[in-house]
Amino acid sequence: MAKHKERLELERFSFGIGDRFAHQAKAQLKAFQQLALDGVDVVPVWNKSNREHTLIGSNPESVHHSASEAVTALGWRNNWHVDADHIRLETVDRFIGCSDFFTIDVAESIGKPASSEKVETFVERHSELIGDIRIQGIAHPFPLSEGDLVAIVGKYLLAVEEAGRIYRHILVKKGPTPKFITEVSMDETDSPQTPPELLIILAMLSDEGIRVQTIAPKFTGRFNKGVDYVGDISKFEKEFNDDIAVIAHAVDAYDLPRNLKLSVHSGSDKFSLYPVIHRALVRSHAGIHIKTAGTTWLEELIGLAESGDEGAKFVKEIYAQALEHAEELCAPYASVIDIDRSKLPSSDRFAALNGSQIASAIRHIQQNPQFNANIRQLLHVAFKLAAKTGSRFTNLLVKNEEIVAQQVTENLYQRHLRPLFIG
Numbered sequence: 322m323a324k325h326k327e328r329l330e331l332e333r334f335s336f337g338i339g340d341r342f343a344h345q346a347k348a349q350l351k352a353f354q355q356l357a358l359d360g361v362d363v364v365p366v367w368n369k370s371n372r373e374h375t376l377i378g379s380n381p382e383s384v385h386h387s388a389s390e391a392v393t394a395l396g397w398r399n400n401w402h403v404d405a406d407h408i409r410l411e412t413v414d415r416f417i418g419c420s421d422f423f424t425i426d427v428a429e430s431i432g433k434p435a436s437s438e439k440v441e442t443f444v445e446r447h448s449e450l451i452g453d454i455r456i457q458g459i460a461h462p463f464p465l466s467e468g469d470l471v472a473i474v475g476k477y478l479l480a481v482e483e484a485g486r487i488y489r490h491i492l493v494k495k496g497p498t499p500k501f502i503t504e505v506s507m508d509e510t511d512s513p514q515t516p517p518e519l520l521i522i523l524a525m526l527s528d529e530g531i532r533v534q535t536i537a538p539k540f541t542g543r544f545n546k547g548v549d550y551v552g553d554i555s556k557f558e559k560e561f562n563d564d565i566a567v568i569a570h571a572v573d574a575y576d577l578p579r580n581l582k583l584s585v586h587s588g589s590d591k592f593s594l595y596p597v598i599h600r601a602l603v604r605s606h607a608g609i610h611i612k613t614a615g616t617t618w619l620e621e622l623i624g625l626a627e628s629g630d631e632g633a634k635f636v637k638e639i640y641a642q643a644l645e646h647a648e649e650l651c652a653p654y655a656s657v658i659d660i661d662r663s664k665l666p667s668s669d670r671f672a673a674l675n676g677s678q679i680a681s682a683i684r685h686i687q688q689n690p691q692f693n694a695n696i697r698q699l700l701h702v703a704f705k706l707a708a709k710t711g712s713r714f715t716n717l718l719v720k721n722e723e724i725v726a727q728q729v730t731e732n733l734y735q736r737h738l739r740p741l742f743i744g
């Protein structure tokens with residue numbers, strides 16, 4: 322199968338973790354080890370986007386370095402990967418050597434006008450996508466007129482072509498025996514992609530020759546950073562199950578990789594969706610990639626708050642600065658956070674809390690009356706303030722390694738991996 326030689330195969334279950342300051346890879350990996358002891362193998366994928374590297378001042382090699390150190394230290398024998406998250410043609414190059422997983426982000430090209438000739442060619446090639454489309458596992462066929470198909474192809478074709486350019490660029494740069502996993506992401510856009518749109522996108526990705534193994538659509542509802550899902554859970558459940566059925570159909574119909582699966586971005590803390598996702602996986606035997614990033618940085622703050630006076634003082638300082646600069650910190654994340662400013666305590670009131678009260682305010686346990694989702698979201702976007710303190714923050718992480726690591730492992734294992742994969 323020479324034409325498929327670039328493939329490195331991603332397993333059925335994988336989970337993306339972010340380690341913004343490169344100090345928690347071991348604590349993260351430990352959560353996967355605990356899950357393996359429970360009998361479920363999930364592949365860890367360390368992801369970091371170009372934007373994160375820029376805000377923190379780190380380089381892509383550092384992700385691979387700390388991950389491989391953790392793998393060695395803990396004797397991890399299963400697979401693991403390093404994801405160049407949300408890369409584009411202009412940012413991919415420095416990730417080539419140290420990544421074996423590439424999340425090709427083409428959301429920006431969605432809706433931009435494509436060549437009408439190319440749209441026509443696709444529509445002519447794919448008459449099977451016109452009429453009542455029947456998909457196993459979806460009760461009612463969905464009707465697609467030629468006009469619908471033209472509109473959907475027109476909306477996504479440029480994005481798919483852009484994905485093709487980036488994919489072939491990686492293929493060439495990876496040298497004679499390229500081995501990597503390809504994800505295509507379309508989540509950072511305004512409107513969700515419907516299951517019929519997903520089917521057409523997959524047909525286009527196949528025509529473009531992209532061996533996509535995970536696809537990240539934008540789902541219905543709000544996937545805010547670091548907090549629970551906001552939206553209609555039953556609507557999500559229907560869409561998610563339909564998407565799984567569409568993928569199984571497209572794999573056969575368009576000769577896509579057999580392990581192709583959904584990727585859920587901003588997947589941390591969506592506690593009300595985890596039972597839905599778990600049920601869908603059990604029922605369909607489908608795979609899943611869940612991507613998280615900032616939840617580990619929040620656990621670092623929780624650990625420091627609990628570690629004693631010095632750590633708690635640091636968290637109070639970060640909070641005070643974050644409050645002062647809330648406007649500019651939140652601006653780039655406007656579509657993925659919802660902070661009620663009236664529920665944010667003043668920095669004086671926050672400073673009056675003790676360490677365990679601060680930890681309770683940040684830690685995502687919704688039943689705890691001390692939990693404050695507004696504080697949590699504000700701190701979620703405040704990581705660059707900690708980066709500015711340089712070694713002061715990372716020295717605190719080293720000094721309080723044990724208590725911080727405990728938070729990181731427990732958060733991933735108890736609140737994320739177990740509900741998702743064990744139920």
Ligand SMILES: [Zn+2]
Nearest residue numbers: 506508586587
């Ligand atoms: Zn994303």
